[in-house]
Amino acid sequence: MSKKIITTRKRLIEVARNLFAERGKNGVTMNDIAEASKRGRRTLYTYFKSKDEIYKAVIDNELMKIFDKLQLVSEEKTEPDVKLRKHILTHLDAVKWAVTRNGSLRADFFRDIYEVERTRRKIDYKEIKLIGEILTEGVRKRIFKPLNIDLSAMMLLYSIKGLEVPYIRQNISRVFEKYKDSIVDIVFSGIKR
Numbered sequence: 045m046s047k048k049i050i051t052t053r054k055r056l057i058e059v060a061r062n063l064f065a066e067r068g069k070n071g072v073t074m075n076d077i078a079e080a081s082k083r084g085r086r087t088l089y090t091y092f093k094s095k096d097e098i099y100k101a102v103i104d105n106e107l108m109k110i111f112d113k114l115q116l117v118s119e120e121k122t123e124p125d126v127k128l129r130k131h132i133l134t135h136l137d138a139v140k141w142a143v144t145r146n147g148s149l150r151a152d153f154f155r156d157i158y159e160v161e162r163t164r165r166k167i168d169y170k171e172i173k174l175i176g177e178i179l180t181e182g183v184r185k186r187i188f189k190p191l192n193i194d195l196s197a198m199m200l201l202y203s204i205k206g207l208e209v210p211y212i213r214q215n216i217s218r219v220f221e222k223y224k225d226s227i228v229d230i231v232f233s234g235i236k237r
Contacts, residue, residue, distance in 0.1 A: 053091050053101075056081050061102045065147035069099055103160060106146070107167045110138040118174045124182030125236060128200075129228050131178065135171075135204050140212050168205075172197045179235070188235045196235065203231065 059081040063072045074095055078088040092098040117131050176197035182188035 052083070052087070054105075056083065056088060056091055056098065057101050057105050060098045061105070061146065064099065064102060065145070069095070074098075100159075100163060103163045106142045107164055110135075110142055111167050111170060113138045114171060114174055118177065123187060124178050124185060125187050125232065128175070128178045128182070129225075129232075131175065132200075132204055132228055132231065136207060136211050139208050143212050168201060172201050175200050182235075186237060189237055191235060200231065 056077065060072070060077045063076055063080055067076075072095065074088060074092075075085065077095075077098065078085045081088070088098075092101065113134055114131060117127060117134050120127060120130070122130070172194075176193050179188060179191055179193050179196055179200075183191055183193070
């Protein structure tokens with residue numbers, strides 16, 4: 045793909061994200077996106093066949109931003125237990141950031157949670173791999189107990205994901221902020237030597 049095509053696609057996705065955040069998915073038309081992007085409908089339809097397709101691209105884009113933050117954590121030169129702690133906290137904060145920065149999309153996120161989860165699967169597999177690499181290093185360095193890495197990485201991811209909705213909805217965020225080290229320590233009690 046040429047740089048111009050990539051730039052135009054990114055621009056369309058960001059314009060759509062802003063509109064969805066402001067009005068919700070149902071309050072936006074393809075015409076609205078074309079108008080706001082200062083592109084014609086023909087250009088918009090060249091890149092996206094439907095509003096659902098551009099909505100999915102917005103979700104994919106937001107999920108990649110979350111994954112990019114996690115990737116940066118995994119590349120840090122720190123001990124595995126520190127890295128895993130930071131991974132857990134970065135995951136929760138990044139998901140909360142992505143949902144809350146998208147205004148009206150926040151309601152769509154909770155209403156379309158199954159669609160969002162379907163889209164997240166490919167990112168989940170990548171995140172499980174990142175967690176697995178951290179666990180492998182921790183076992184190798186004898187910081188963590190010997191573990192079934194694949195199973196442990198999967199269980200850790202789904203445990204973290206289980207905290208997302210209450211964290212985003214503020215049901216646990218104040219408590220979590222105050223006690224997040226203790227909550228993360230509960231995770232470590234099962235794997236740390």
